[in-house]
Amino acid sequence: MSRSAALIDELGDIPHTVEPSLLRRRSRDYFWYSQALARDLGGKLGELGAIPRNKADVTRVAAACACR
Secondary structure, three states, X not given: OOHHHHHHHHHOOOOEEOOHHHHHHXXXXXXXXXXXXXXXXOOOOOOOEEOOOXXXXXXXXXXXXXXX
């Protein structure tokens, strides 16, 4: 099982996306303001985007990611 598939399984009912166009948009966060980060992160995309609905979902996503 891939890491993304295992994480999707662990997230359960928390909405998520693996849609490339959404991941492309959501994988950007002004990192280009830093020359070092722009060099290291330019062209990188996330494999999975979680879409938490509330604080409990955020906590579950963070816990699932921290265990990886």
